[in-house]
Amino acid sequence: MISLYRIYKIRPENGKDGYEIMDHPYADTMDIKEKLGILSDAAKYDVACTSSGVDRKGNGRDMGNALTSGICHSFSADGRCISLLKILLTNECIYDCKYCVNRRSNDVPRAAFTPEEICTLTIHFYRRNYIEGLFLSSGILGSPDMTMELLYRTLYLLRNRYHFRGYIHVKAIPGADAGLIGKTGLLADRMSVNLELPTAEGLRTLAPNKHRKNILTPMRQIQSGITANQNEVALYRHAPRFVPAGQSTQMIIGATPESDYQILSVAESLYQKFALKRVFYSAFVHVNADKALPAPAGGPPLLREHRLYQADWLLRYYGFSAGELLNEKKQNFNILLDPKCDWALGHLEQFPVDVQTADYRMILRVPGIGVKSARKIVQARRSARLTFEDLKKIGVVLKRALYFITCGGKQMYPVRLEEDYITRNLLYEKEKLPFERCQVTYKQLSLFDDVRFAQEGEERLWRSIS
Amino acid sequence: MEEHILICEDSLEGVFTAVYMAYEKHYRPELTAIQTSEAGNLRLFAVYETVMTDKVKSEKVANTLHRRFGEEGFYILCLALASADADKATAVYRTIAQGLRLAEPFRVFARHADPAVHKTQKLKYNAWHEMHQLFGFVRFREIRGGILFAEIAPKNNVISFLADHFADRLPSEHFLLYDSGRALFAIHKAGGQWFLARDSHFKREDVEESGEEALYQELFRHFCHNIAVEARRNDGLQKGMLPLRFRPYMTEFTNPVRK
Numbered sequence: 001m002i003s004l005y006r007i008y009k010i011r012p013e014n015g016k017d018g019y020e021i022m023d024h025p026y027a028d029t030m031d032i033k034e035k036l037g038i039l040s041d042a043a044k045y046d047v048a049c050t051s052s053g054v055d056r057k058g059n060g061r062d063m064g065n066a067l068t069s070g071i072c073h074s075f076s077a078d079g080r081c082i083s084l085l086k087i088l089l090t091n092e093c094i095y096d097c098k099y100c101v102n103r104r105s106n107d108v109p110r111a112a113f114t115p116e117e118i119c120t121l122t123i124h125f126y127r128r129n130y131i132e133g134l135f136l137s138s139g140i141l142g143s144p145d146m147t148m149e150l151l152y153r154t155l156y157l158l159r160n161r162y163h164f165r166g167y168i169h170v171k172a173i174p175g176a177d178a179g180l181i182g183k184t185g186l187l188a189d190r191m192s193v194n195l196e197l198p199t200a201e202g203l204r205t206l207a208p209n210k211h212r213k214n215i216l217t218p219m220r221q222i223q224s225g226i227t228a229n230q231n232e233v234a235l236y237r238h239a240p241r242f243v244p245a246g247q248s249t250q251m252i253i254g255a256t257p258e259s260d261y262q263i264l265s266v267a268e269s270l271y272q273k274f275a276l277k278r279v280f281y282s283a284f285v286h287v288n289a290d291k292a293l294p295a296p297a298g299g300p301p302l303l304r305e306h307r308l309y310q311a312d313w314l315l316r317y318y319g320f321s322a323g324e325l326l327n328e329k330k331q332n333f334n335i336l337l338d339p340k341c342d343w344a345l346g347h348l349e350q351f352p353v354d355v356q357t358a359d360y361r362m363i364l365r366v367p368g369i370g371v372k373s374a375r376k377i378v379q380a381r382r383s384a385r386l387t388f389e390d391l392k393k394i395g396v397v398l399k400r401a402l403y404f405i406t407c408g409g410k411q412m413y414p415v416r417l418e419e420d421y422i423t424r425n426l427l428y429e430k431e432k433l434p435f436e437r438c439q440v441t442y443k444q445l446s447l448f449d450d451v452r453f454a455q456e457g458e459e460r461l462w463r464s465i466s
Numbered sequence: 467m468e469e470h471i472l473i474c475e476d477s478l479e480g481v482f483t484a485v486y487m488a489y490e491k492h493y494r495p496e497l498t499a500i501q502t503s504e505a506g507n508l509r510l511f512a513v514y515e516t517v518m519t520d521k522v523k524s525e526k527v528a529n530t531l532h533r534r535f536g537e538e539g540f541y542i543l544c545l546a547l548a549s550a551d552a553d554k555a556t557a558v559y560r561t562i563a564q565g566l567r568l569a570e571p572f573r574v575f576a577r578h579a580d581p582a583v584h585k586t587q588k589l590k591y592n593a594w595h596e597m598h599q600l601f602g603f604v605r606f607r608e609i610r611g612g613i614l615f616a617e618i619a620p621k622n623n624v625i626s627f628l629a630d631h632f633a634d635r636l637p638s639e640h641f642l643l644y645d646s647g648r649a650l651f652a653i654h655k656a657g658g659q660w661f662l663a664r665d666s667h668f669k670r671e672d673v674e675e676s677g678e679e680a681l682y683q684e685l686f687r688h689f690c691h692n693i694a695v696e697a698r699r700n701d702g703l704q705k706g707m708l709p710l711r712f713r714p715y716m717t718e719f720t721n722p723v724r725k
Contacts, residue, residue, distance in 0.1 A: 032685065033685055036685055036692075037688055037692055040688075040689050044692065044693045044695055058633075058634035060637050061637055061638060061657075062637075062638070063635070063638065065634050069598070071601045071602045073602040073603070074602070074603070074690060074708065074716070074718055075708040076693050076694035077691075077701065077704060078694045078698040079698075079701075079702070079703025079706075079707060080698075081707070082693060083602075085689070124682050125685075125686060128605060128606045128682060128717070129602075129605060129606050129616070130686045130717065283698070285695060300698060379576035380576060380578040380579050383576065383577050383579070384580075393578065393579070434703050435700055
């Protein structure tokens with residue numbers, strides 16, 4: 001490690017805020033394609049690949065702009081969006097996290113990009129419209145400070161020498177100097193610190209070198225940086241922006257025995273206490289053989305991940321709280337019904353709601369009505385009496401919503417407001433899952449996805465079938 | 467009352483001129499249709515009129531719409547008119563007529579229960595969606611002289627929206643966007659404005675790639691292949707998100723041409 005340190009020695013350039021790397025261990029021996037192969041392969045388990053959250057017009061001279069919605073440039077064979085050039089600076093790592101493919105004890109080919117190489121790749125990919133920007137993460141090389149320094153230097157070059165105005169997402173390295181993280185934040189659009197595992201307990205067993213406190217410190221720093229910057233920008237319009245697209249994090253799902261309730265509560269407090277833009281959930285992919293890790297026979301727990309994302313949306317856009325969807329007694333999501341239907345079935349006393357008169361927040365809670373259609377309903381009912389035909393046009397999924405709504409006091413057709421009856425009908429209308437079309441059947445998935453097979457879900461199912 | 471059917475050129479100017487005509491002659495919107503192509507099935511008891519595109523009249527309409535509907539409202543109308551639907555002009559015209567009767571015309575877009583407004587919104591969403599997909603799916607190749615060249619074949623006529631986007635993004639690049647279905651080019655000169663041109667004699671074989679091009683194509687293919695997590699492989703989802711019709715023009719789904 002000491003030799004690497006020496007090779008990576010960084011020196012200031014004429015006392016200015018620029019840096020030069022003296023030698024590079026891989027520069028001569030490995031061509032760029034080989035490096036890109038190793039370092040994109042090593043980065044692919046990071047799920048966050050959005051380019052959203054910031055609107056930046058072009059300046060008429062330099063390359064790049066950014067759109068609030070973000071842009072997907074391609075989709076890989078796993079169906080996930082390719083928006084950013086997602087790479088590691090290096091897959092060298094001094095840590096030995098059990099779940100990670102880049103852990104110290106793994107015998108995998110190692111490589112490192114020079115900051116210049118990353119800039120060239122980004123610029124050439126960007127001008128061909130292959131990517132929306134750069135997603136830069138890294139293994140820990142030498143020390144957290146040194147790694148962060150290299151990340152900073154890369155971003156500095158990209159923004160100041162290459163004048164790149166596209167999107168940049170960069171990792172804040174836990175344990176790195178606060179000054180460095182602060183400087184990097186002024187160059188990036190989004191920063192993220194991975195929580196890795198939902199609880200401190202899980203972190204202790206699987207990532208012995210990482211500590212919960214070390215992870216939360218930079219997260220808090222970025223949060224207060226963003227708040228302070230917003231005040232600054234309000235005062236001085238041209239003040240440099242600090243992490244304008246907000247920060248995100250990710251958790252690995254299914255490597256440790258936390259329940260959905262625990263995970264969702266953690267996510268909720270991250271949104272509330274750390275003002276995160278997004279929390280990503282990453283179904284555990286078994287890459288390392290280790291006795292501390294589970295080996296799920298059905299592959300990564302995709303259904304569980306999907307349910308968590310559904311619930312995450314309910315938290316962020318639908319005004320639900322974690323305690324409403326799950327609780328101490330009911331720790332896991334129903335595998336057969338999405339969280340919103342599940343909630344509605346447990347709260348039938350609040351239904352049916354009349355679309356003509358109910359308030360927006362209640363309309364949002366109806367299964368089959370999303371944010372867009374709820375907004376359209378509220379707009380349209382000002383100028384017209386809505387019919388079920390209109391609702392269909394607006395985009396309401398009537399096959400789910402019809403049990404829970406009335407139009408002008410009338411149901412679409414007479415239905416009983418009974419839990420068993422509605423459950424049976426909802427289950428009959430198969431839920432569209434993003435991975436249904438794979439070879440894996442629904443049944444296989446559900447069995448492996450939740451070994452505990454949420455008791456009440458099972459009971460409800462049996463009651464409805466018998 | 468008799469029905470009027472105005473036939474105009476399939477362009478923003480053409481439709482706006484027809485809207486001008488309809489207003490000038492005090493036609494009733496609910497009995498008036500605007501077609502952007504020759505009618506296949508002629509209707510009985512309807513008067514057909516052909517509208518010659520008029521720059522001045524269309525400009526007047528565009529200005530009025532821009533002023534009354536606002537930036538965003540005007541954008542919605544333009545996007546809806548970029549759609550490939552045969553009845554788009556009628557839907558947009560009736561939306562305009564309804565909107566202009568309101569104190570705040572933009573509010574017409576909240577009338578989701580109205581058939582014309584609903585149709586306009588649907589067309590707009592459709593065109594917007596394809597435009598947004600192409601923001602990402604357009605693939606430039608560097609050809610001789612460092613010019614960027616991309617070929618597209620969109621269903622909706624979105625090339626001018628794309629050109630706006632890329633002119634903002636790549637102001638210091640020369641680029642060519644080529645809509646092969648419509649034989650339309652958007653040509654952008656570094657540091658300047660872009661403009662549209664029509665050329666039906668263009669042969670894509672004439673395009674010669676620059677020396678560096680093959681390397682970056684190869685690198686990107688390599689990257690796209692590598693970034694997929696094999697344990698999560700899901701071709702159905704990929705196909706849903708990135709329909710096959712876009713793929714012939716995308717670097718990562720085509721093989722390098724050996725010369």
